[in-house]
Amino acid sequence: MVRTPLTPWERARGERFGQLLRAARGDRSMVEVAAAAGVSAETLRKIETGRAPTPAFFTVAALAAALGLSLDQLVDACAPEPAEEPRALTA
Template identity: 45%
Template sequence: MIIGSEKFDWSKFTTTLPCVPVGRSRRENSRFRGEAEALAIRLRALRSDKGMTQEQLAGRAQVAVSTLRKIESGRVVEPGYFTILALANAMGVDPHELADPKDRPE
């Protein structure tokens, strides 16, 4: 990539520290893998109970259908906070209904 008349040096923007991971952790290594699988099951069940297709829910939540599919299949282990809020709002449920029952507030 050329900016101005100089070549852009990407090496200045990457870390060389061994303790800083680059990007997100891999799905199989994530400490949230179990929660992601539980979220996938609850999200799919709630959507089905509401009689909505993936396309309908994604449209109402203004989320890409591919993103919803990845969350429902457990391929996204750390979905974005606002994505989950949008999905819950689009289904008309409290976001805590998507949470693990043991983590729900009383």
Template identity: 60%
Template sequence: MVRIPLTPEQVEAGRRLGALLREARAGRDPELVARAAGISPETLRKIEAGRMPSPGFGTVVGLCEALHLPVQTAASIWLGSADDAEQLAG
């Protein structure tokens, strides 16, 4: 199967999502957060660093649950609507 390259916008969306998740983790042990989300610590590192710009929906949901972060907030950040994310988080 050939993967279609991501657009620059998709790569940037992955960076925004990674930054949000890193901020939401706020110093908590990444291994514990990853395990609670049902993913490997390496996968969490890749997502937070923006090296995995399009994680699966289940992965994002698991991380949101582990971090007590509304999925709507993550979706708004990923879609580039920071104002909406602030309103949802606040």
């Protein structure tokens, strides 16, 4: 199975998501937050740095819960800027 390359919009969204998690983590250590979410510190590190821009939904939900964020907050914070909205696919 070949994975399709990420679009610039998807990469930018992943970077915004990582920045949001890092800001929400504050003074808490990466290991502490990762353990609370049930993910590895390396997974959290990759997400925060944008190297894993499309984490699984359950990973996102677990990190949101560990950081006291709602999924609605994440959606709002990671929504595309008007200039970078993805183009609709045509049939």
